Amino acid sequence: MAIEVKGVRFSYGKKEILKGVDVRINKGKLTGILGPNGCGKSTLLKNILGYLKKSQGEIILGGSELGEYTQKELARTVALVPQKSSLMSPMKVEEFVLMGRLPHLVSSWQGYSREDREISEKFMEEMDIGRFKERGALSLSGGEFQRVLLARALTQDPDILLLDEPTSAMDLNHAVELMVKVRKLVREKGLTSVAVIHDLNLASMFCDELVLMVGGKAKYVGTPKEVLTEEILKEVYNLKSKVITDDDGNPYVIPLV
């Protein structure tokens, strides 16, 4: 399911953050959103999720404008792995992951079916968190909890998977492992995935397309090779860098000090 963002504007109070974002995010692709701190990357994801309401423009998911979806339909269509979770209650990991099935319950008094439990078990195994399932979700390390958040989002069985810095708390090995899994899911299930990523090299390695946000707009959009150039990085991050290319043509950024 493609995402079309057309002329989207959004403000927190009087402060305009998204100043006319135009971008098309293709189905079956992993798209990375890059840009300096505070440029509005998370705000854009939350608008696509329908959690924040744009003041202008259109967000079209699979041909239908966001406003045409009921809340339940939207929750079955789009899942977010947030940067932080507002989890406060001492919930067990398995209960937390099962919450991904809530939009699929026929009615709230019906409870989870055997199928719901099987789906959540499958993704706990996939994310290698099966051994934590009896643990309180609050007792996990940052990187372990990020895997729980991804398992919950996948349990939701969405067409669109939004990831807000999904590897920020992970060591390099787990970060690469997670990105490999996300890319595999995107390819196998034809998911549309959008990930906010700060690590330019991780983005280059795993993303099919990149969107570089500057000044509240999607200023540069293209393949990693098109977007990660020394000139663009200097302009956007005020960073002097050397960009080298591997045998597959992927660019890698070495900051110069």
Ligand SMILES: Nc1ncnc2c1ncn2[C@@H]1O[C@H](COP(=O)(O)OP(=O)(O)OP(=O)(O)O)[C@@H](O)[C@H]1O
């Ligand atoms: N609830 C809010 N109320 C007011 N301002 C907010 C709110 N949430 C975010 N902002 C501001 O909006 C701007 C964009 O925030 P956002 O979280 O979208 O940035 P980001 O590009 O994801 O940043 P980062 O890379 O640091 O995570 C920032 O200046 C932030 O302080």
